[in-house]
Amino acid sequence: MLGNMMFQPLLISSMIEHAGRYHADGLIISRNTDLSMVETTWAKVRDNAKRFANVLQSFGLQTSDRVATIAWNNHRHLESWYAISGSGLICHTINPRLFPEQLVFIVNDAADRVLIFDKTFLPLVKAVKPLLKTVEKFICLDAADSAVSEAMPDVLFYEDLIAAQTPDFEWPELDELSASSLCYTSGTTGNPKGVLYSHRSTTLHSYAICMPDSLNISARDVMMPVVPMFHVNAWGTPYAAAMVGCTVVLPGPGLDGASLVNLIDTYKVSVALGVPTIWQGLIGAAQQSGSKLESLTRNVVGGSACPPAMLRVFKEQFNCETLHAWGMTETSPLGTSNQYKAKHMHLSEEEKLKIRLSQGRPPFGVSLRITDEENGTNEIERDGHTSGNLQIKGHWIVESYFGKEQSALTSDGWFDTGDIATLNDDGYLSISDRSKDLIKSGGEWISSVELENLAMGHPKIAMAAVIAAEHEKWDERPILIAIKKPEADLTDTEILDYYADKVAKWQIPDKVIFVDAIPLSGTGKMLKKDLREQFGKVLLS
Template sequence: MQGLMMDFPLTLQHAFNRAIRLYPRKEIVTQTEAEPHRYTYAEWGKRVAQLANALARAGVRDGDRVATFGWNTYRHFELYYAIPCMGAVLHTLNIRLFAEQLAYIVNEAEDKIIFVDGDLVPVLEKLAPQFPSVELYVIMGDSPYATGALQPSVDYETFIAAQPETYAWPELDENAAAAMCYTSGTTGNPKGVVYSHRSIFLHSMGVGLANGPALSEQDSVLPIVPMFHANAWGFVHAAAMVGSKVVFPGRFMDPMRIGKLMESERVTLAAGVPTIWIGLLSLLGKEHFDFSALRSIVCGGSAAPQALIEGLQKQGITLLHAWGMTETSPLASIARLRSYQLEQSEEEQFSARARQGTVIPGVEFRVVNMETGQEVPWDNETYGELQVRGPWVARAYYKDSESAAKFADGWLRTGDVAVVDQDGSLHLVDRTKDLVKSGGEWISSVELENLLMGHPKVLEACVVGIPHPKWSERPLACVVLKPEYVDQTTGEEILEYLRPHVAKWWLPDDVVFIDAVPKTSVGKFDKKVLRNQFSMHELPS
C-alpha cells in the first residue's frame, strides 16, 4: 500500500520563494571597504530574477555549469539561487587552490561562464588561456575592472541592469543537479561532488533543527566559512529557507574586522574554522566587543582544541563543535550537551563539547575496524574508520571511475578515525593518513595537538609522524608560540606539560618551533608539508 501524500518537489525554488514572500523585510548585509552594503530579501529577489534573465540571454541552459570565483558577498548570494533555480548548476571554485588544480576543475566541469570578484581577476588572468569551455567572464565589483586576458568580459551590474525583475522559473526535478564543489585535493586531483536540489533542501532543514545549529528567523547569521567551498556549510541555503538575516564578511576576515562586524550587526550565530576563532580569542584579551546578541558559533573544518572551547566560554561565547565533509554537504554531526550532561562537572562538559558529537537526523553512521571491516564496540577506546550515509551524502564523485573504493556498500568511507562512546557520541582521533603508527601501536596526532594547544604559551600546534629506525614512526610536535613567548620557551617545557596527560610512548620525541602551521586551501593544517619538511629531522636518541 502506498502513501497518499502529494508529490511535492524539494527544490531550491521553495527556499527562494519563502525568502521573498514571507521575509521580504529581512536584511542581507555585506562588509565592504567602506560602509556595509545592505538591502532586503525583496530587493535581492528582484536581482536574482534579473540575473536569471541575463544568464538565459547569455545562452545558459539546463545542466550548464556556471562557475563562481568570489568571496562571501551579496552578489555571490544572488548567484547561489539564480543559477540552480533556472535549472543550471552552480560550480563554486575554491579561490585558494593551486593553479593546476583550478585548471583541472574548470575543464572537467566544462564551465560555461565564470563570475569573478574584481580583486581576484589577476588570479584568473594567468589561467584563462587554459579554459577552452568558458565563453564569458562576469566581473563582480562596484565599477568595471580592466580584465586583460579575461575576454569576453562584462561588469556584473551591466550584465543584469536591463533585465526584467521577474522570471518564469521552470519546473525542476528534485534530483537534478543544483550545485557542485570539488574537494580540496590534499592528495591527488580534487574530486567533484554534485549536490541535488533534494539533498540541499533536506540539508537546509538539518541546519534548522534544534539538535543541529538551530538556525531560525530570529537569527542574524555570519557565515565566515567560505561560499566557495562546501556550500558555506549550508547556512546560505538554510538562511533563505527560514528567513534569517544574513551577514557576509566579504574579503575582510581579520579578527578585528570580524569582531566589529559581529558587534555592529548583532550577530547571533557565526560559523568558521578553528583558525578564525583562535585569532578572535587572542584579540579578546586586548579588545572589548559587545557580543551580547551572540548565542553560539559553529566551528568545524578541523578539530577545535578543547582549550579554544574553554577560552571562548570564559569570554561568554559558546562554541558548537561540528563535523562534516564536502561529501556530506557538509553538516553531519554536532556536539550539543545531552540533557543529563547538564548536571555534570564543568570539566566533563568541556570534554563532551570537544567531541564531534551526535549525527543529526538524516545521517546514519558506523565505525568499523580498518582491517576486518567489522563494527567496533562503543567503548570510547577502540579505533575505527567512520563511515556515513544519508540523503545529503554523496554516493559517487563526478566523472570518477575510481569512486567505488570510497563509497563501499552504500556507505561513504570518510577517512576519519573515530571512537564512539556508549551514547553514540563520536570523537575523531585522526585522519587515517595522519595517525602515527609507532611500534605497531596507533598514536592520535589530533589528541596530542589538542593537549599542546592547551599550553598557555602555545598559539597553534601540529603533530606529524616522521620515520624512525626502530619504531617505524615517532611523533614530532611542531609548535607556534604566542608572539610574547617566542624565544622564551623550550621544547622540554612543552614536553613537561604533556607528560601527566599521555602515556609515555605517546610523548613526542622532539619539539620544533615554527613561525606558522601551513594551511590547506580551506584552512586545515597541511600536515604533508610538515612531514616533507621534517622527514630528515634527527630525533634525540
Template sequence: MMTPMMTSQLTINMLMRHAEKVHGNTEIVSVTADNPRHRQTYREAFRRVRRLANVLKALGLEQQDTVATLAWNDYRHFEIYYAVSCSGMICHTINPRLFPEQIEYIVNHARDQWVFVDATMVKLLEPLQDKLPEVKGFVVLSDEAHMPETSLRNVHCYEALLAEASEEFEFPEFDENTPSALCYTSGTTGNPKGVLYTHRSTILHCYASVAPDVFGLSVRDTTMPIVPMFHVNGWAVVYSAPMVGAKLVMPGPKMGDGETLCQLINEEKVTASAGVPTVWLALLDYLKASGKKVDSLERLTVGGAACPFSIIQTFRDRYQVRVQQGWGMTELNPLGTYNGNFSPEVEALPQAEQDQLLVSQGRPVFGIELKIVDEDNNELPWDGKSSGAVKARGPWVVGDYYRYDGQTLDDDGWFETGDVACFDERGYMHITDRLKDVIKSGGEWISSIELENCAVDHPDVAEAAVVGIPHPKWTERPLLLVVLNDGASLTEAEMLAWFDGKVAKWWVPGACVFVDSLPHTATGKLSKKDIRAEYKDFAWPQE
C-alpha cells in the same frame, strides 16, 4: 497503490519562493570591495536573482550547464547561488586559495561555461584564461565605477548586465534530484574530486541543520557565516538562513579580520556565526587587544578542524558565548555530526566530564548513519574505547564523484570518510585521526589530533602539528612542530614536559621543533603531507 499525500519537489526554487513571500523584509548585510556596508532585503535580493536569471539566459546558458564562481561571502555571490541553481544549472564554487594548476584542472573538469569572479580575484584568472577552452567569458562582480583593468577576454560588468535585464522571469520546474551545485575536494592527494549536490540533498541538509540541537537558527537570529561560500556551500547557511528568516551578515573579503568581525557582530547584533578555529583565534586576539566585547553573540559553530578547548573555554568564561563543534566534509554536504545542546543527563555530570564532551565532534544528526569498522571491515561497538575507520551513508552523502572512474562507495554502499574515531555510549563522536595521519609506534596507535589539541592548550602556543616520522627502533614516533605566540619563549624540554600526566607516556612526542609557520591546504587545514615530506629524514635524538 496511489499515495495519499502530495509529491511536491524539494527544490531550492521552493525555498526561494518561501523566503521571498514570508521573510521578504529580512536584511542581507554585506561587506564588499566596492561597498563597506551594503544592505538589501531578501525581497530585493530575489528580484535581482530574477534579473540575473535573465542574464544567464542571454549569455546562452541552458539547464545543466555549469557556471563557476570565484567570490567572497556577499550579496552578489548569494544572488548567483540562487539564480544559477533555480534555473536548473549547476553552481560551481571555486576556492581561490587553490594552486593555479588546481583551478585550471577543476574548471576544465567541471566544463564551466562562464566564470563569475570577484574584482579582487581577476588577476588570478588572467594567466589561466587561455588554458580554459570551454569558458566562453567572464563576469566581474562589481559596478561600473569599480571595474578593474583586465586582460580577460569577453569580460562583462555584473551590475551593468543586471541593470539591462528584466525582473520578470519564470523559473522552470524540475525534479528534486536535479544537480544544483558542485564543489571539489582540496585534492591533498591526486587531483581534486567533484561532489555534485542535488536540490533534494540541499533541502534535506537544511532541514537537519536548522534543528534546535544543531545550528538552531530561527527568525530571531542574525547569523554571520564566516566559512567561505566557496567551501561546501558555505555550510549551507545561505540556504538555511532564508529558510527560517534569519538576518544574514556577510563579511566578504574581511572574513579573517578580527576588527571587522567585531564591528559587524556589535553593529548588526549578530547572535550566531560559523567558521574554522583560526577565525575565532583572530577574533579573540582582537577582543583581548582592544578590550571590546561581543554582547549580542550567543553561539559559534566551529568546523573544518578540531577546536582546542582553550578557545571554547575563553569564549564561554570571558564572553559568555557557546562554542559548538560540528564534523563533516565536502562529501557530506557537509554536515555529519554536531555538538549542540546537552541533555539533562549530560548537564548533571561533573564539569570536567562535560568539558571532555565539549571538545568531541558531537552526535550524528538525523539523516546521517555512521559506523566504525576495524581493518577487516567488522563493525565496532560504540563503547567509548573501540576506535575504527568512520563510514557514512544518508540522503546528503555523495553517491559517486563527478566524472570519476574509480569506486566511491564500498561494496555495501557506505562512504569511507578517511577519519578514525570512537563513539561513546551516548553517541558522541571522538575523532582520533585521519587514516593517513594516524601514527603507529611500537605496534600501538597514537592520535596526532589529541597531541595537537594538548599542545595548543599551552598558553604560549599559537599552532601545533604532529606527524609520524620513521624511527629506527619504534617504526614511527610522533614529531611535534610548534608555532609560538608573539613574544613567547619555550624550550623543547619545557614543551615536552607539558604533556606529562595529560597523555600516556609513550604518546609524548619524541622531539619538538619550533617553526615560524606551518603549511596549510587551500581550505585552511594543516598540510600533513607537506610536513612529512620536509621532515622525512629527521634525525631523532639518541635515546
C-alpha cells in the same frame, strides 16, 4: 496505495522564494571587496537572482550546464547562487587559494561555461584564462570598472547585466534529483574530485542544519558564515538562512580578527561559523580590544578539531557556547553536531565540557558506523572507546564522484570517510585522527590530534601541529611544530615537560620545532603533508 497528499519537488528556488515572500525585509549585510558595507534584503536578493537568471538564460545555457564562481561571501555571490541553481544550472564554487594548476584542472574537469569572479581575483582569472577550455563568458561581480576592462577586454559586469533585466522570471519545476551545485575536494593527494549535490539533498541538508539539535538556526538569529562560500557551500548555511529568513552578515574578504569583532559587535551577530584558525584570530582581537562579543551566543567550529582551551575561552571569557561539528565535502557537509541531551543538563560544567569535545551526534537523515578495516563492513562496538574506520550513509552523502562511473561506497553502501574514530551508545562521535595522520610508533598508534590539543592548551603557544617523523628504531615518532605567541619565551624542554603528566611517556613528541608559520589550506586546515615533506626526516641520523 499512495498517500493523498500534494507533491512539490524539493528545490533550491523554493527557499529563496520563501525568504523573499515571508522575510522580505530581512537584512543581508555584506562587505564588498573594497571593504565598504552594503545592506540589502531577502526580497532584493530574490529579485536580483531572478534578474541574473534571465541573464544566464540569454546566454543560451542548457539545463545542468556548469557556472563557476570565484568569490568572497557577499550579497552578489549569494544572488548568483540562487540564480544559477534555481534556473536549472549547476553552481560550481571554486576555492581561489588552490594552486593555479589545480584551479585549471577543476574548471576544465567541470566543463564550466561561465565564470563569475570578484575583482580581487582578476589577476588569478586573467592568468589562467588561456588554459580554460570551455569557459565562454567571464563576469566580474561588480559595477563597470575600467581597470578590469583594460586587463580583460571581454569581461562582463554583473551590475550592468542585471540592470538590463527585470525580475520577471518563472523558476522552472525541476526534478528534485537533478544536480544543483558542484564542489571539489581539497585534493591534498592527487587531483581534486567533484561532489555533485542535488536539489533534494541540499534541501534536506538545510532542514537538518536548522533543527534545534543541530545548528539551531531560526529567524531570530543574526548569522555570520565566516567559512567561505567556496568551502562546501559555506557548510550549507546560505540555503538554511533563506529557509528560515534569518539576518545574514557576509564578511567578504575581511576575515582578520579585528574585522570580525567589529562585525559581531556592530550588527549583533548571534551565531558565527568557521574553522579554529579563524577563531584564534577572533579571540586575540577581542581580548586586545576589550570586546566581550556580547551578542554572540554560540559559534560553530568545523574543518578540524577544536582545541579544548578554545572552548574554555569562549565559554568563560565570552559566555559563548562552542558547538563542535563534523563533516566533509562528500557529506554536504553536515555529519554531526554537538548538542546536549536532556540527561546531560544536570552535569557539572567540567563534565559538559568533556561532551563538547566530541564532534557530536548525527541528525536524522544520516547514520554512522565504525568498522575494523578501511572500506570494510564489519561493524565494531559503540562503546566510546574502541576506535576504527568511520563510515557514513544518508540522504545528503555522496554516492559517486562527478564524472566517475565507479561507486565511492563500500560493498554494502556506506562511504568510508578516512577518519579514525569512536562512537558511543548515544551516537556521539570522537575523531582521533585522519587515518593518514595517525602515527604508528613501535606498532602502537598515537593520535596527532590529541597531542595538538594538549599543546594548544599551553598559554604560550599560538598554533601547533603534530606529524609523524621517520625513526630508525620505532618506524615513526611524533614531533611537534609550534608557533609561539608574540613575545613568548618558550623552550622545547618546557613544552615537553608540559606533556609529562598528560599522556603516556612513549606518546610525548621526540622533538619540538618552533616556526613562524604553519602552512594552511584554502579552508584553514593545516597542511600536514607539506610539514611531513619539510620535517619528516629530522630524527634520522
